[in-house]
Structures are given as C-alpha cells and as structure tokens.
Amino acid sequence: MNWIERDKSTIWHPFTPLKGVADPLMVTKAEGVYLHTDDGRKIIDAVSSWWVNLHGHGNPHIAKAIATQASNLEHVIFAGFTHEPAIKLAESLLKILPSNQSRVFYSDNGSTAVEVAIKMAFQYWFNKDEEKKRIIAIDGAYHGDTFGSMSVGERSDFTKPFVEHLFEVDFIDFPNGENDKEVIQTFQALAESGEIAAFIFEPLIQGASGMRMYSAETLDKLLSIAEEHNIICIADEVMTGFGRTGKLFASDYLVNKPDIICLSKGLTGGALALGATSCTSDIIDAFNSEDLKKTFLHGHSYTANPMACAAGVASYELLITPECQDNIKRIAEKHIGFLSRIKGQRIVKDVRTKGTVIAIEIETNKDSSYFSEMRNMLYPFFLEKDILLRPLGNLIYIIPPYIIKNEELDLVYSAIEELLNKHSSTSS
Ligand SMILES: Cc1ncc(COP(=O)(O)O)c(C=O)c1O
Structure with missing residues (x-):
C-alpha cells in the first residue's frame, strides 16, 4: 500500500x-x-x-526553541508544578494584551480556550452567589467544536445533530452597518434583564461564518452597556489575535476592553497546539479562596506543555520585531x-x-x-x-x-x- x-x-x-x-x-x-x-x-x-x-x-527560531525545550523538559503535570516557558509566555502575553488582563490560564486549542472562558464566567457568578446564567452571543458566531463552544455559536447544519444538547443562548443580530442601532437596543434590553452572565464575541471579524467584518464603534457601545450592567465580556481572539487585524489584537481597536480573552492559533506561531485564556484581576478575585469548591476545577493533561510554551515565546519574540x-x-x-x-x-x-x-x-x-x-x-x-x-x-x-x-x-x-x-x- x-x-x-x-x-x-x-x-x-x-x-x-x-x-x-x-x-x-x-x-x-x-x-x-x-x-x-x-x-x-x-x-x-x-x-x-x-x-x-x-x-x-x-521557522528556525521556533524550531530551535522547541528542540532545545524537548531535550530539557518535554512535559510535566501543571498542577503543583511550573516551568520557565509557561511563565515567560504568560509574562510576554500580558505585556502585549490590553492592560486590564492580569492572568493566563492555559489549555490546548481554540475550542478549549473558549470552554475555559465560558466556565470562568459561569463560575465567577456562582462563586459570588449571584443568579446570572444567560449568555449573549452574536448571530453567525463560530467559537469551536466542543459542546460549550458550539452552544455559543450559530445554530446551523454544523450543529444540527447536536442541537438539543446545546445550552440556550441569547443571540443578537450581526451588526451589519445598517442594523447597528437595533442591535444595540436589543442588547440593552437583554442587559437590563439582569440575568446575563457574559457576552461572547469574535471582535471585528467573524471568521468561519465568512470573514464578516463589523464596526469597532458598535462593539465598543455593546461593551460599554455590558460594563454598566456587570456583564462579563469575552473576546474570542482565537483567529483575530497576534496581528491578523493589523493591530496585535482586535481588542486594541476598542476603548472598552474585554474581561476575558481567548487565544490559540497564532499563539505558537502555528507550530504546536496551545490555548490560553486571560482574564482581569476582578475575575481572579472571585476565585481567590482556599475553598476547593470555589477553585477553578478545570485542566487538561497537556496544559501548558513546555514545548508549546517555548514555541509561544519564540513566536512572540518574532511577532514584536x-x-x-x-x-x-x-x-x-x-x-x-x-x-x-x-x-x-x-x-x-x-x-x-x-x-x-x-x-x-x-x-x-x-x-x-x-x-x-x-x-x-x-x-x-x-x-x-x-x-x-x-x-x-x-x-x-x-x-x-x-x-x-x-x-x-x-x-x-x-x-x-x-x-x-x-x-x-x-x-x-
Ligand atoms: C474565533 C474562533 N474561536 C475558536 C475556534 C476554535 O479553535 P480550534 O479549532 O483550535 O479548536 C476557531 C477556529 O477556527 C475560531 O475561529
């Protein structure tokens, strides 16, 4: 054969x-x-x-970083242990991410970076003992292929076989330039319900639904309404991150910054699988407890794989040149x-x-x-x-x-x- x-x-x-x-x-x-x-x-x-x-x-710089790392420490459990590449990458990301971001949680890919973000948001309100359980997403969204990320994505032929297993989400229309005012009004009404835990979006460009582009001004307006109503804003920068939109992050076009940012794809320059979800200190504060029940009980076997993190650091070094x-x-x-x-x-x-x-x-x-x-x-x-x-x-x-x-x-x-x-x- x-x-x-x-x-x-x-x-x-x-x-x-x-x-x-x-x-x-x-x-x-x-x-x-x-x-x-x-x-x-x-x-x-x-x-x-x-x-x-x-x-x-x-790329020789990334290849060398991976090879050097592989011969030194290829992987280690990331609960109770840490390593230089993970720390260096988190520090590097926090240098270039919007300045309100304060911590990085690692996972394996774009879908898991989104899963982590959604779970962080739900548990934030759970830990604060507040009844906020709904999520707003934008029509046409694609956030990945796992059940949580499918739930916050467009219902389509992609999701049809699974649709009754997806959790309910409030979808607002895609702001196409002609309907932005109505979209903002719908968002405002949903926000005023007081039940919204989070708003998730692909900033400025919806990738998989056809590279649909929308206005930073409108998104900024949605974020300011969200902020007024204590809604956690999750920017899925899995596609837009690391320079794709012209700035390092699409969030750099916004005045109002997201509370949580999902990263993957370009994170390692494309060499190895890695996901990262960053968040503000306010999110961290809701988990800052000795109580295991308030702990973020989420992780993957390969969380923060040292070779992937080393590739991430090398890619970052190239990106900022x-x-x-x-x-x-x-x-x-x-x-x-x-x-x-x-x-x-x-x-x-x-x-x-x-x-x-x-x-x-x-x-x-x-x-x-x-x-x-x-x-x-x-x-x-x-x-x-x-x-x-x-x-x-x-x-x-x-x-x-x-x-x-x-x-x-x-x-x-x-x-x-x-x-x-x-x-x-x-x-x-
Ligand atoms: C915006 C966005 N989020 C999440 C994902 C899922 O990423 P992955 O394929 O790495 O799971 C994608 C993939 O295309 C994406 O474009």
Missing part, C-alpha cells in the same frame, strides 16, 4: 466527507510560505494552515490595493479587508453558505495552481503567514482575478 492508501485505511480527517472527495495531498516538508508534496509540488499556504501560521513554516510589524503593514496595504482593483466588478458581491485578512464574496444565484456548490469548484481551481485557499462556500479569503513576499501575494491575487474573469464570462 502507498501512503495515501495507508492513510485512507486508518485515518478520519477533520471537516472531510469520508466519500466523494479527492485524496489528501501528501506533504513531506514545509518551508516559509510553501508546502512541499511528495510529487514535487510547492503549494503556497495562503490560509496559514487554518489561520495558525504567522512566521512561515519551519519591527520586521514582522512592517510585514503586517505591508500585507494590509497590498490587500487594500487588490481590493480597489476588484471592487465593483459585477461578479464580486463584496470585498472587504481588515489588516492581513481579505475576503472576496462571489456573486451567486445559488446557495451562498458553506455548503454552496461553488466551493467544490473554487478549492481545486486554486490548488491546481499550487495555491492553498479554502473558500467558505462562495467566499474566498486570504490569511497569509506574515513572511509572504509581495510576488507570492501577487500570484495569489492573479489566480483570484483569473477565477473572477472566468466566472464572469461563464455567468454572463
């Missing part, structure tokens, strides 16, 4: 039907922005491998140029950009959701050109590693323009 046959007889891949899809590509090496396959192809990773990779694949910050600005400016080139084309329903993220929605008279047939055409179209883009239905987006060169970005843009031209001529 060859590798692919061996894969197919043993492995179940994520978000992938077991039948009727192309065989997976066999990646043998990755370097910078390129994925190398066993048949000698070099594919541009224009989505940073599910939005995790910041500094390019095989002027070179990396300049790259973020350069990509953001290039995206704006591309946006103005394609905006207004009949075939482009919408094009939007924020920082290093650009999203192009293609006009379709068919289903425009994730399940749109268009994806089945778009994904192979780009892959044949050795470009990895994973369209969400009729929505193409680019989230590149920051080391992508202008010429490489131009290749991605040209492929998208070719697609637009092709689609425009076939649909006219």
Whole structure:
C-alpha cells in the first residue's frame, strides 16, 4: 500500500466527507510560505494552515526553541508544578494584551480556550452567589467544536445533530452597518434583564461564518452597556489575535476592553497546539479562596506543555520585531490595493479587508453558505495552481503567514482575478 492508501485505511480527517472527495495531498516538508508534496509540488499556504501560521513554516527560531525545550523538559503535570516557558509566555502575553488582563490560564486549542472562558464566567457568578446564567452571543458566531463552544455559536447544519444538547443562548443580530442601532437596543434590553452572565464575541471579524467584518464603534457601545450592567465580556481572539487585524489584537481597536480573552492559533506561531485564556484581576478575585469548591476545577493533561510554551515565546519574540510589524503593514496595504482593483466588478458581491485578512464574496444565484456548490469548484481551481485557499462556500479569503513576499501575494491575487474573469464570462 502507498501512503495515501495507508492513510485512507486508518485515518478520519477533520471537516472531510469520508466519500466523494479527492485524496489528501501528501506533504513531506514545509518551508516559509510553501508546502512541499511528495510529487514535487510547492503549494503556497495562503490560509496559514487554518489561520495558525504567522512566521512561515519551519521557522528556525521556533524550531530551535522547541528542540532545545524537548531535550530539557518535554512535559510535566501543571498542577503543583511550573516551568520557565509557561511563565515567560504568560509574562510576554500580558505585556502585549490590553492592560486590564492580569492572568493566563492555559489549555490546548481554540475550542478549549473558549470552554475555559465560558466556565470562568459561569463560575465567577456562582462563586459570588449571584443568579446570572444567560449568555449573549452574536448571530453567525463560530467559537469551536466542543459542546460549550458550539452552544455559543450559530445554530446551523454544523450543529444540527447536536442541537438539543446545546445550552440556550441569547443571540443578537450581526451588526451589519445598517442594523447597528437595533442591535444595540436589543442588547440593552437583554442587559437590563439582569440575568446575563457574559457576552461572547469574535471582535471585528467573524471568521468561519465568512470573514464578516463589523464596526469597532458598535462593539465598543455593546461593551460599554455590558460594563454598566456587570456583564462579563469575552473576546474570542482565537483567529483575530497576534496581528491578523493589523493591530496585535482586535481588542486594541476598542476603548472598552474585554474581561476575558481567548487565544490559540497564532499563539505558537502555528507550530504546536496551545490555548490560553486571560482574564482581569476582578475575575481572579472571585476565585481567590482556599475553598476547593470555589477553585477553578478545570485542566487538561497537556496544559501548558513546555514545548508549546517555548514555541509561544519564540513566536512572540518574532511577532514584536519591527520586521514582522512592517510585514503586517505591508500585507494590509497590498490587500487594500487588490481590493480597489476588484471592487465593483459585477461578479464580486463584496470585498472587504481588515489588516492581513481579505475576503472576496462571489456573486451567486445559488446557495451562498458553506455548503454552496461553488466551493467544490473554487478549492481545486486554486490548488491546481499550487495555491492553498479554502473558500467558505462562495467566499474566498486570504490569511497569509506574515513572511509572504509581495510576488507570492501577487500570484495569489492573479489566480483570484483569473477565477473572477472566468466566472464572469461563464455567468454572463
Ligand atoms: C474565533 C474562533 N474561536 C475558536 C475556534 C476554535 O479553535 P480550534 O479549532 O483550535 O479548536 C476557531 C477556529 O477556527 C475560531 O475561529
């Protein structure tokens, strides 16, 4: 059996039907922005491998940090023990996170970072003996695939088989620029009920629901209402964190700062799995007790894995360099140029950009959701050109590693323009 046959007889891949899809590509090496396959192809990773990779694949600084750590301390139980990489990473994060953040709780991925945030919020009110049990979330939200994170996410075909097992959430409409006033009014009315424990949101960009972007001003207004009514605000920065929106965190665009922030994806520069949930000292105060019943009884076997934390520290060191910050600005400016080139084309329903993220929605008279047939055409179209883009239905987006060169970005843009031209001529 060859590798692919061996894969197919043993492995179940994520978000992938077991039948009727192309065989997976066999990646043998990755370097910078390129994925190398066993048949000698070099594919541009224009989505940073599910939005995790910041500094390019095989970054030597991160690789060295992991290797050094692996030969010294690969893992240790994180209850009753601690280690340098975890401490250094927490200190580094607190240096760049909004200044109201005071502690970091580690977990394994984005979904668990969100689970931790939700549990922290519920237990905060439990420890204070206050009856606040409801959560507000935004329509279209995606916060992960575990039950808690699914509960605060959009009810859709993704969640249909599980829907009766999800806890109830008050969803407000997505503030689309036209309905912001009504959204704020609905939020205000919910807040006044006095029953709301927390408000969870993806700040400025809803990722999985189609890179939907909304106003920092509106979000700020929601946060100020939340603050007035003692509602814990949870910013899920799993996708937006570490420079994706142009600033280090999307929360940096806000005047009112969240109480809890969820991080993962770019946290290790994309090298190893790690999640982190930071919170304010006010949250900590509600747990600051010798009573085990008031303790946050949550943890994972690999919490704060030293190699992952060492990768996190190395990624942080790269992120804050002027070179990396300049790259973020350069990509953001290039995206704006591309946006103005394609905006207004009949075939482009919408094009939007924020920082290093650009999203192009293609006009379709068919289903425009994730399940749109268009994806089945778009994904192979780009892959044949050795470009990895994973369209969400009729929505193409680019989230590149920051080391992508202008010429490489131009290749991605040209492929998208070719697609637009092709689609425009076939649909006219
Ligand atoms: C905003 C947001 N939160 C949470 C998650 C879940 O992260 P993970 O896939 O690491 O569980 C994602 C993943 O795409 C996300 O975009």
